[in-house]
Amino acid sequence: xxxxxxxxxxxxxxxxxxxxxxxxxxxxxxxGPGTTGSGAWATTxxxxxxxA
Numbered sequence: 001x002x003x004x005x006x007x008x009x010x011x012x013x014x015x016x017x018x019x020x021x022x023x024x025x026x027x028x029x030x031x032g033p034g035t036t037g038s039g040a041w042a043t044t045x046x047x048x049x050x051x052a
Contacts, residue, residue: 002049017041020049 002019025048029040 002045017045019045 002017005016005018006013007016008014027041027045
């Protein structure tokens with residue numbers, strides 16, 4: 001199951017997607033046309049969460 005939430009870091013909102021169990025993995029996306037946070041990493045995050 002994937003949980004989406006927002007946390008505040010130094011007064012700025014940070015969107016977090018949590019899935020799976022085990023050690024945390026931080027994935028940061030770049031910026032530019034067509035770049036979205038969850039869209040940039042959705043396939044990779046799903047594979048890591050299932051252990052594939």
